[in-house]
Amino acid sequence: MSTAGKAASRHLSVSQVTSGYDRADVLKGVSIEVRPGAVTCILGANGAGKSTLIRTILGLNRVRSGTITFGDASLSGMPTHRIVALGIGVVPEGNRVLPRMTIEENLQVGGLLDPYPRRVADRMEAMFAVFPRLKERRAQLAGTLSGGERSMLSIARGLMTDPELVVFDEPSLGLSPLFVSEVFGIVRRLKETGLTILLVEQNVRQTLDVADHGYVLAQGRVVASGETRVLREDAELHKAYFGVHH
Numbered sequence: 001m002s003t004a005g006k007a008a009s010r011h012l013s014v015s016q017v018t019s020g021y022d023r024a025d026v027l028k029g030v031s032i033e034v035r036p037g038a039v040t041c042i043l044g045a046n047g048a049g050k051s052t053l054i055r056t057i058l059g060l061n062r063v064r065s066g067t068i069t070f071g072d073a074s075l076s077g078m079p080t081h082r083i084v085a086l087g088i089g090v091v092p093e094g095n096r097v098l099p100r101m102t103i104e105e106n107l108q109v110g111g112l113l114d115p116y117p118r119r120v121a122d123r124m125e126a127m128f129a130v131f132p133r134l135k136e137r138r139a140q141l142a143g144t145l146s147g148g149e150r151s152m153l154s155i156a157r158g159l160m161t162d163p164e165l166v167v168f169d170e171p172s173l174g175l176s177p178l179f180v181s182e183v184f185g186i187v188r189r190l191k192e193t194g195l196t197i198l199l200v201e202q203n204v205r206q207t208l209d210v211a212d213h214g215y216v217l218a219q220g221r222v223v224a225s226g227e228t229r230v231l232r233e234d235a236e237l238h239k240a241y242f243g244v245h246h
């Protein structure tokens with residue numbers, strides 16, 4: 001699979017970040033490193049702060065203290081569209097698509113920030129090469145697609161900005177087991193293209209299988225981190241944080 005991207009070279013570094021809503025801090029000094037060309041995962045139960053971390057990286061929540069950098073650029077205080085323009089893409093939670101729009105229109109929405117229609121059209125064809133099933137159904141309303149096809153579409157839409165790093169926000173949420181495997185298969189294929197991936201998930205086993213290293217969040221703090229082959233074998237970690245999922 002080729003996404004026609006350039007080789008990833010920039011690190012995303014989140015350092016001692018505090019962030020939250022109203023008066024309450026949700027993230028309490030979180031530090032993570034996302035290495036270029038690798039899959040980094042963030043695991044954690046409901047309410048651990050995973051979504052808040054993503055929102056903060058994407059500029060949707062303010063960094064209260066600490067720093068976030070991508071390569072040489074500081075992301076703190078930067079508006080989301082500029083963060084996306086720097087080369088950070090996002091695939092939203094679950095398999096969210098715009099149901100009353102066609103597949104083509106959904107992809108065009110993904111390319112809205114690009115001022116060059118020709119480039120958007122080329123990018124769409126590149127996505128159709130990666131996902132032939134979407135090409136066959138390009139004029140079909142997204143609301144009529146199966147769960148697996150919707151996942152493909154939301155991933156393809158996230159790649160329309162030709163990112164160097166893609167943040168996946170719980171891509172398997174609400175999918176049946178068959179589609180979950182399909183989504184992880186896509187993540188694996190994208191990893192082979194050299195894309196940098198930050199994968200936020202609750203599906204512990206399959207996430208640890210695809211990721212290179214990871215972080216476990218609990219109550220807004222990193223409680224464990226390391227290479228996934230080490231995390232996979234840490235029985236205490238499984239008991240304490242992964243519950244019945246393993």
Ligand SMILES: Nc1ncnc2c1ncn2[C@@H]1O[C@H](COP(=O)(O)OP(=O)(O)OP(=O)(O)O)[C@@H](O)[C@H]1O
Nearest residue numbers: 021022026044045046047048049050051052053202
């Ligand atoms: N808009 C908001 N306003 C106030 N508090 C919020 C808001 N969104 C989330 N929170 C709180 O922040 C904490 C962390 O939530 P967050 O959504 O980041 O966790 P999560 O790990 O992503 O969980 P989930 O898997 O359920 O999405 C929770 O205590 C939640 O109640």
